[in-house]
Amino acid sequence: MARGAGNRPTIYDVAREAGVATSTVSRALANPGRVNARTRQHIIEVAERLGYHTNPIARALPSGRTQTVALFVSDITNPHFFGIIRGAEQQTRAAGRTLILGDTEESPDLESSNVEQLTGSVDGFVIAASRMSDEEIGELAGRHRLTLISRQIEGVPSVIVDHEDGTRQIIEHLASLGHTSVAYLAGPRRSWIAAKRWQAIRATARQFGIRAARLGPFPPAVRGGAAAADAVFGHGATAAIAHNDLLAIGMLRRFADRGVQVPKDISVVGYDDIFGADFCSPPLTTLAGQFEEAGRLAVDLLLGTRGSGSARTPQVVLPSHLAIRQSTGPAPR
């Protein structure tokens, strides 16, 4: 049988060297109090000398706990997720765990198959911007420890950034600039948050007496921006609310190419405040949220670190605020 790489010393080596039983070594290392202080000290010294490290695989087998958390994002190339990844990585490490990262490429099937594949290797899952249906997620949540980011479902712990209030801020901002017709450049059909954004836009626009139209969907990436820009230009709205910053940045570029001036001819707003939103041209007005914090919280919820252990499933809503930059301005008359 192939030996594990490197022939690292095992608990048996330590036990033999220290002249005690393996169980004593195990307890000395993990469970102080069950073993004499002197013996314990001796064992620790021997372990140190031999360069012993406990084998995480062997430890995980009986307990079923791997000290590992998986994070899935719907598109690893979207800078929006960097904050989430970073926060989750930090918090996971702070809890002495390890983070596994997966890209689900906007595919609900890849999500569930990834979960299936990693079951047993991880203690729980954080899924950001899931593309699965409510039913699928509910079913998965029943069989695994699972926390959501940017998705809210009854009975499943989640962290989202306040989209309703955020969208209100956007509409209010545009209304105060005199816009009376806005277009929402929609995100993926399966995106829960895209649906919520449109709902909020429509409802708030009505309150402010603003016409709102939904165009698209478009790929939520820079390359989707050209079609989106052309669509909104054809539609005639004076303000465009892009599903996310990637799309918005792509639109800015297209407008520049076509000689459309932003914000003189048209205002553009995005969501997420990603890296680059503050130095694109013109700098983008966008809804900012604490996504790093969202990543941290999601891991906390998953590990049960946070909260008084109340019976209710925690549904955290983080505040959002509009970062107003130069891509929005007074409506053309």
Add this chain to the structure above:
Amino acid sequence: MARGAGNRPTIYDVAREAGVATSTVSRALANPGRVNARTRQHIIEVAERLGYHTNPIARALPSGRTQTVALFVSDITNPHFFGIIRGAEQQTRAAGRTLILGDTEESPDLESSNVEQLTGSVDGFVIAASRMSDEEIGELAGRHRLTLISRQIEGVPSVIVDHEDGTRQIIEHLASLGHTSVAYLAGPRRSWIAAKRWQAIRATARQFGIRAARLGPFPPAVRGGAAAADAVFGHGATAAIAHNDLLAIGMLRRFADRGVQVPKDISVVGYDDIFGADFCSPPLTTLAGQFEEAGRLAVDLLLGTRGSGSARTPQVVLPSHLAIRQSTGPAPR
């Protein structure tokens, strides 16, 4: 003893249900040919019906192979690494493995302690932009499967993007624009690639009869740009070569704030061609490399997928090309 989460069916359940021995189940699932086709079919059906999935932990224990690869990056917030992460994730998944991501926060100690902690849980390590010394890396490479990105050390497999030729392209470009004095805004002291870049800049500049100065080091982040911009302005060089695009973008912003015009008053060049380099203001001239490919290749090398198994340790050098945009122009007279 706590049962593993969910009480998933084991190979024993399948064996009992199918009326065969566990070894037969194991072989039927993994080793076709050692078991009768009919029996095998039956076992597979039973496994399917029971919803059986092999427990990766249990499988890993005897073999010592976890089908898992770890990737460490020196700063998870740097978009430069996104391409690498993405490529590594893709290739890992393509090989049926799982990627573990770690942030080492520019700290050599965190690198080695992370490696130590994950030893036994992963089959190998990919370290991008390692901050460890050659000796430490060599020592680590002796005890673990290890591949480097953006770092070259005798005897350790690695993938780098051609910095010498790339730097030659930068200097040549600046020379052709009439610049006679360039400044290199240095990256972290422990960065191998920062040292290499400066070497190449100095050597090539001499060939072209250009004066070269090294300023810094500066934090390789947008926030480092202000100090870097002021330094190069004070120095008087007409062209600035920033250690990376983050720093370059930070400089562009500072120049804009101070009313220094790029490229009329000063030219700016970066390295990496990160997300945002093409839409910052002005768009950044920068050295582009195939970093996604680098991530893929590094995983390939690690897993031994690539190569004819030659005895020499593979040291891949990927080509680079200068993406010329609007941040460079003729030298002011």
Add this chain to the structure above:
DNA sequence: CAATCGATAACAATCGGTTGCCAAAAGTTG
């Protein structure tokens, strides 16, 4: 001085697969 009690350490089962070896069954040949 003996009985009892507590602290400490050892034994052994267990987690869920994999695999070397052997035995039984099936098939082949003289």
Add this chain to the structure above:
DNA sequence: CAACTTTTGGCAACCGATTGTTATCGATTG
């Protein structure tokens, strides 16, 4: 039909740690 070869399946050990249970030892106490 017997002897022999080839499949095929089962037994059992093993990976390295954890943990419930039991044995042992010394100390305390009636």
